Amino acid sequence: MSVTFNHTIIAARDRAESARFFRELLELAEAPSWGPFTNIQLDDGVLLQFAEPPVEIQMQHYAFLVDDELFDRAYERLCERGVVHWADPQMRRPGEINHEHGGRGVYFKDPAGHAVELITRPYL
Incomplete structure (x- = not known):
């Protein structure tokens, strides 16, 4: 199997707001979400999972x-x-x-x- 990028967790102050921002900006469909994650999926299948961490968010x-x-x-x-x-x-x-x-x-x-x-x- 070749190596492909599958998913990443993006820290958010408000996970729904951040997911909506990217979804609307990049014209992406909603993806199933679970647990502490609000998810969006890119066209190539990569999953972006937004979560609210219990620590200060460092810019990425x-x-x-x-x-x-x-x-x-x-x-x-x-x-x-x-x-x-x-x-x-x-x-x-x-x-x-x-x-x-x-x-x-x-x-x-x-x-x-x-x-x-x-x-x-x-x-x-």
């Missing part, structure tokens, strides 16, 4: 490769909702997107404060 970085059409729709939703965003991970170019690696990208924070990146072309 999550990058999603999307096609150009979804990028346009997601970026429009970010702007409509007033989500602060940047063209760079250092947060020096607010309100912009980048055109690096032959595609486009944008950085923003999710409801729990995690750094999220949307890109239209992989780095490698």
Whole structure:
């Protein structure tokens, strides 16, 4: 069997709010949830499980490769909702997107404060 990525747990202040944020932004269907997890599933089968940990949340970085059409729709939703965003991970170019690696990208924070990146072309 080859190695594939199956799932990860993402710490959230409000697991339902965080799952809804990603589900709506990335146009994903609801997935079955259980126990302390509210789940969403990416198109390739990877499960994102949102949970409310009993400790302070440390920022993590999550990058999603999307096609150009979804990028346009997601970026429009970010702007409509007033989500602060940047063209760079250092947060020096607010309100912009980048055109690096032959595609486009944008950085923003999710409801729990995690750094999220949307890109239209992989780095490698």
